[in-house]
Structure formats: structure tokens, C-alpha cells
Amino acid sequence: MSLVFAGACSHAPGITGRAQLADVSLKDPLHAQMRRLGESMREARPDALIVIAAEHFANFFMNNMPAYAIGMADHYEGPIEDPAWLGIEKTRVPGNAALSQRIIKSVMNDVDVAFAEEWKFDHGIMVPLHFLTPAFDLPVIPVNINCQGPPLTPLARAWAFGEALRRACDAMPERIALVGSGGISHWPATPDSGKINEPWDREFLARWQRNDRAALLDYTDEATYHDAGQGGFEIRTFISVAAAARGPGHVRFYAPIPIFSVGCTVGTMGIA
Amino acid sequence: MSLYGTQKFLFHLNRDAGVQKRYRDDLAALLEDYDLVDEEREAILAGDIGKLYVLGANGQLLMHFAALLGMPWADYIEAMREGVRRHGPVRAGIYAMTTAMDEKVAGI
Numbered sequence: 001m002s003l004v005f006a007g008a009c010s011h012a013p014g015i016t017g018r019a020q021l022a023d024v025s026l027k028d029p030l031h032a033q034m035r036r037l038g039e040s041m042r043e044a045r046p047d048a049l050i051v052i053a054a055e056h057f058a059n060f061f062m063n064n065m066p067a068y069a070i071g072m073a074d075h076y077e078g079p080i081e082d083p084a085w086l087g088i089e090k091t092r093v094p095g096n097a098a099l100s101q102r103i104i105k106s107v108m109n110d111v112d113v114a115f116a117e118e119w120k121f122d123h124g125i126m127v128p129l130h131f132l133t134p135a136f137d138l139p140v141i142p143v144n145i146n147c148q149g150p151p152l153t154p155l156a157r158a159w160a161f162g163e164a165l166r167r168a169c170d171a172m173p174e175r176i177a178l179v180g181s182g183g184i185s186h187w188p189a190t191p192d193s194g195k196i197n198e199p200w201d202r203e204f205l206a207r208w209q210r211n212d213r214a215a216l217l218d219y220t221d222e223a224t225y226h227d228a229g230q231g232g233f234e235i236r237t238f239i240s241v242a243a244a245a246r247g248p249g250h251v252r253f254y255a256p257i258p259i260f261s262v263g264c265t266v267g268t269m270g271i272a
Numbered sequence: 273m274s275l276y277g278t279q280k281f282l283f284h285l286n287r288d289a290g291v292q293k294r295y296r297d298d299l300a301a302l303l304e305d306y307d308l309v310d311e312e313r314e315a316i317l318a319g320d321i322g323k324l325y326v327l328g329a330n331g332q333l334l335m336h337f338a339a340l341l342g343m344p345w346a347d348y349i350e351a352m353r354e355g356v357r358r359h360g361p362v363r364a365g366i367y368a369m370t371t372a373m374d375e376k377v378a379g380i
Contacts (some may be wrong), residue, residue, distance in 0.1 A: 013335075018345055056332035061283045062276065080287045085339040120287055122336075148332060150366065189331025191353045192371045194378025230331075230366040258378035 003169040005044035005177035006245035006269040007037050008208075008238055009131070011053065012183065013123040014260035016087035016130055021259045033253035033266040034131035037179075040268060041132060046177035048096050048139045049132065050103075050165065051125050052241060054147035054182045054234040058122035066114030067153040068161055070107065071142040072100040078121025078129075088126050096139040099174060103141065106168035111161045128181045145240065147182065147233040155217045158236040162243025169244070180241035182234030185227065186262040192229070194258035200227050201254065201263040204235060209249040211242050211269070231262065247272035275328050275364055277307035281316065282333040285340065292340070321348060322355020328364025346380040 015034075019027055041049070058080045060066060076093045083089050097117070107113050119142050121129075129136060145161070146152060153161075169176045184204050185197035207215040216239050224232040242249065247270025256263045281303065284291045294302040303313055315323040321338050325331070338348040353373060362368045371377055 014345075021345070056336075057279075057283050057330065058287055061280065063280070081336060082339050148330065187370065189335040190325075190367050191349055191356070191369045192375075192377060193349060194380075195371060225366065229370075259380075261378070 002175070003166060003178055003244065003271055004046055004175045005041045006179075006241055006271055007041065007267060008180040008241050008269070009034055009037055009128050009266045010183060010260075010262055010264045011124045011127040011181040012188065012260045012262045012264070013081065013086055013127060015127050015264065017085055018259055019087060022257060026255050026257050030253060030255065030257065030264045030266070031131070034128075037252070037266050037268070038132035038134070041177045041179070044177060045175055046138065047174040048099055048141055049177045049179065050141045050143055050169075051128060052143045052145065052178065052180040052237045053124040054237055055124045055144045056122050056148060058120050059116065060144065060146065062149050065146055065149050066144070067146050067157070068111055069114040069116055069144045070100060070104050071095060071119040072097050072104060072115045073117050073119060076119050076121055076140065076142060079126040080120045080122050086123055086126065088130050091136050093121065093129065093136050094139045095141065099139070099172065100141050102172060103165070103168045106171055107161075107164045110164035110167070111157070124181060128179060132179060145236045147236055152221060152233055153236065155219060155236065155239055158239045159213060159217060159243040162240035165240065166244040166246070178241060178244055180237035182237035183231040183262040184235060184265060185229055186231035187229035188231050188261045193261045195229065196256040196258065196263045197228055198256050198263060201256070204238075205251050205254060205265065205267075208238055208242055208267070209251060211246065211248050213243070216242060241269060245269035245271050274307045274309050274312060278312045278316070278324065278327065278329055279333055281306045281308070282329060282337050286333060286336040320355070321351040322353075323359060325352040325367070326355045326359040326362055328362055328367075330365055331367035349378075349380055
């Protein structure tokens with residue numbers, strides 16, 4: 001049928017793993033909005049969910065690092081992390097290899113994407129799924145953009161990748177939901193963990209809400225690293241969602257939550 | 273400097289239950305599979321998160337290793353600070369420390 005839903009949310013492992021350390025007046029609304037994002041998605045009656053993630057060396061390493069990868073399996077496993085540490089039990093998540101294959105073939109007309117018949121989810125996908133599909137009952141098609149091991153794909157290519165995903169979704173008979181997951185400014189997994197550049201985040205989200213291609217692509221990795229940390233490289237996931245959805249974004253929730261190491265964000269995007 | 277070998281070891285350890293078993297059973301034998309210098313091997317054997325952080329191990333790889341070691345969040349953050357205190361600034365990669373030693377941005 002087409003793309004029937006587009007959204008974005010944070011995936012920081014602390015959101016589930018360190019929930020008990022957070023201020024409940026911030027944590028509870030965030031969790032509620034993430035669950036609501038899942039309800040909105042299910043109201044669109046999707047047959048499958050594409051998650052555009054920025055994984056953290058759960059599958060892809062510097063021996064053979066794809067800029068873009070799409071999963072092509074009938075099931076996936078996750079999380080790779082210690083379940084007690086992440087606050088999410090190990091589980092099997094359904095996929096749809098046949099649908100993946102058709103999407104990949106379509107995307108390949110525009111972007112040379114890698115495919116993977118084996119894929120273990122880390123917090124980058126498991127934390128969103130924990131809220132979006134708590135029963136892990138919706139087939140998921142994982143997508144990864146390398147935001148960890150430079151050299152990284154240029155932002156303009158992340159846009160082109162989103163456009164290619166949109167063309168692919170529109171060519172499928174299935175109803176497909178798309179959710180991107182990344183951090184905005186953050187310095188995770190360093191002693192700076194908890195540092196958040198709120199003005200930078202709000203400016204980026206304003207550009208995302210306008211779905212302003214030129215403004216969204218007007219960042220260099222050097223400036224992003226300086227202003228938004230190495231975690232800021234994950235804006236690529238937001239950019240791909242914007243290119244795929246084409247409509248204006250709506251940020252439903254944003255709050256810097258230092259113990260979660262990121263400005264926690266939940267948003268939807270109009271499909272135009 | 274064989275940072276690539278250190279990171280490859282962490283990559284395998286974090287995602288592979290078989291490697292985790294070998295880690296518990298005979299870590300020294302496991303490490304023979306990786307191209308490491310003595311400084312790296314010693315840091316891994318000691319579970320020295322701070323030293324591995326300073327050597328430039330990717331923060332995401334290291335965070336999962338710290339979780340595997342059962343380190344509480346505050347101890348893990350402090351271990352990285354202690355690494356910088358003892359060994360100086362991070363030597364490679366994109367996970368440098370930019371805050372002051374006593375800044376504690378997340379309150380820990």
C-alpha cells in the first residue's frame with residue numbers, strides 16, 4: 001500500500017536500564033509519550049515496522065562496515081546487552097524476509113545498501129520496540145546507518161536513503177510504518193555522559209519540524225562533533241525519516257534527562 | 273598500538289555468548305586470538321575500563337563491556353574519569369572527555 005506512519009524517538013539504554021535513577025516527573029511523561037507513539041503507530045494498522053537505527057557495534061564492525069544496511073530475516077534476537085543492565089528481557093522479534101528483500105531491491109535502485117540475514121538488536125532498536133510494540137508482535141525490518149565508525153555517510157546521502165525507502169514503501173502492497181531512532185546532541189559512553197546542548201537540540205528539532213531539507217543538511221560532522229558530541233552523528237536517522245515522510249514534523253516530547261544521557265525526544269511526521 | 277584488535281575483541285565479547293564463555297573460562301587463551309600489545313592485554317585482563325577508555329576503545333563497545341563486568345553506572349563513569357586522571361587524555365577515537373574532572377554533568 002504505502003508508508004502509513006512516520007515517527008522518531010530516542011533509544012538511550014538508560015531510558016529503560018536506569019529508569020529508577022531518573023526524576024519521575026521527567027521519566028513518567030517520557031515513557032508515556034513513547035508508549036503513545038506506539039499506539040499512534042498501531043492506529044495506522046501497519047503490517048510491518050521499519051526501524052532506522054544507529055547501532056553500536058552489535059552486528060557491524062570496522063572489518064566490513066556498511067554505510068547503510070537493511071535486515072532480511074524472518075526473525076531477530078535482542079538485546080545483546082545484559083537484560084538486567086538494559087531492563088529488557090532477551091526475546092525473539094519477528095521479521096519478514098520476503099518483504100525485506102523487496103524493499104532492498106527497490107532501495108538499491110538509488111542507494112547501494114548492504115543486507116543482513118542475521119542481525120542482533122542492541123538498545124538502539126530494543127528500547128524503541130519495548131515501547132512501540134511491547135508484545136514484540138509486529139514484524140520489524142531493521143535498518144542501520146553507520147553513525148559510530150568514521151568515515152560516516154554524508155548527510156545528503158542519509159536524505160537520499162530516506163527518499164529511496166519512501167519509494168520502496170510506496171511500491172509495496174503492505175502498510176508500512178517507519179520510526180527513526182537516534183540521539184540529538186549527546187556525549188554517551190564518556191565521563192561527559194549527561195551533557196546535553198539543549199539550544200542545539202531545539203534548533204535541530206525546529207528544522208526537523210519544518211522538514212527543511214537545506215537546513216537539516218547544513219551541518220558538518222566537525223561542527224556537530226564540537227557542538228553536539230559524537231552522539232550527534234545520529235541525526236542521520238532523523239534526516240532519513242524526514243526525507244521519507246516529506247511532511248512537517250511534530251515533536252510530542254523533548255526534555256534533557258542527564259541520567260539518560262540525552263535530550264529525550266518523541267515525534268511524529270506527516271506523510272506527504 | 274593495536275586499538276583495532278582491542279575493539280575487535282570487545283565487539284566479539286559483547287555479542288557472542290560463546291566468546292563470553294571463553295572469557296570466563298580462560299581469558300588469557302582467548303586473548304591469544306587477538307592482535308594486542310602488552311598494555312592492552314593487561315588492561316583487558318584487569319578489566320581496567322579507565323585504561324581501555326584512554327587507549328581509545330569506542331565508548332559503546334566499552335560501555336557494554338562494563339555492563340558485562342557488572343559495574344554500576346556511577347562506577348563505570350568514575351572509572352573512565354579515573355583513567356584520564358591516571359593516564360592522561362584519550363589517545364584515539366571519537367569518545368574524548370570534554371568536561372572537567374569534577375563536573376559530573378549527570379550528578380554522578
